[in-house]
Amino acid sequence: MSTRIFARAALVGAGALALLGPFTAGTAAASATGEQGGARxxxxxxxxxxxxxxxxxxxxxxSYGILATVPAGQPLGAYCWTRGERITDNGYSNDVWVKLLEGYVSAVYLKGDEYGDLPASARC
Known part of the structure; x- marks a missing residue:
């Protein structure tokens, strides 16, 4: 079983259909039940x-606008990573930003390695 499939299975087991409810609730396309967020x-x-x-x-x-604020521990669907502004926080610094469907987050705030645990080959 590949790591990607295992990660998806783990998310489903943890109730992924409700994970992004608060994140997508502010969008016009979000469903009332939050199912679309989990699908993302x-x-x-x-x-x-x-x-x-x-x-x-x-x-x-x-310098880019804030689309949403996501609480600690809430899994987010990610596509790739790119270089951007260097962020330094809690003694850690890098310029990697992870691309989500909705926007970008600094990898400094993500669990895992310098790419937020995305493969180094997953560059945008």
Whole structure:
């Protein structure tokens, strides 16, 4: 079983259909039950998890607008990573930003390695 399939299975087992309810509730396309948000996590090839509350932005830097704030521990569907503004926090610094369906998050705030546990080959 590949890591990607295992990660998706784990998310489903943890109740992934409700994971992004608060994140998608502000969008016009969100359903009342939050099912679309869970489908977004499952549709993405990777999942990332913030270790603290994180801002989702329109681009890979703090000069871009904030689209949403996601609480620590809430899995997010991710597609790829790119270089952007260098962020330093809690003694850690890098310029990797992870692309979600809705926007970008700095990998500094994600669990895992410097790419938020996305493969190094998953560059946008």
């Amino acid at each position: 996590v499952l549709a993405a090839p990777y999942a990332v998890v913030p270790y603290e509350t994180v801002n989702v932005r329109t681009g890979p830097g703090t």
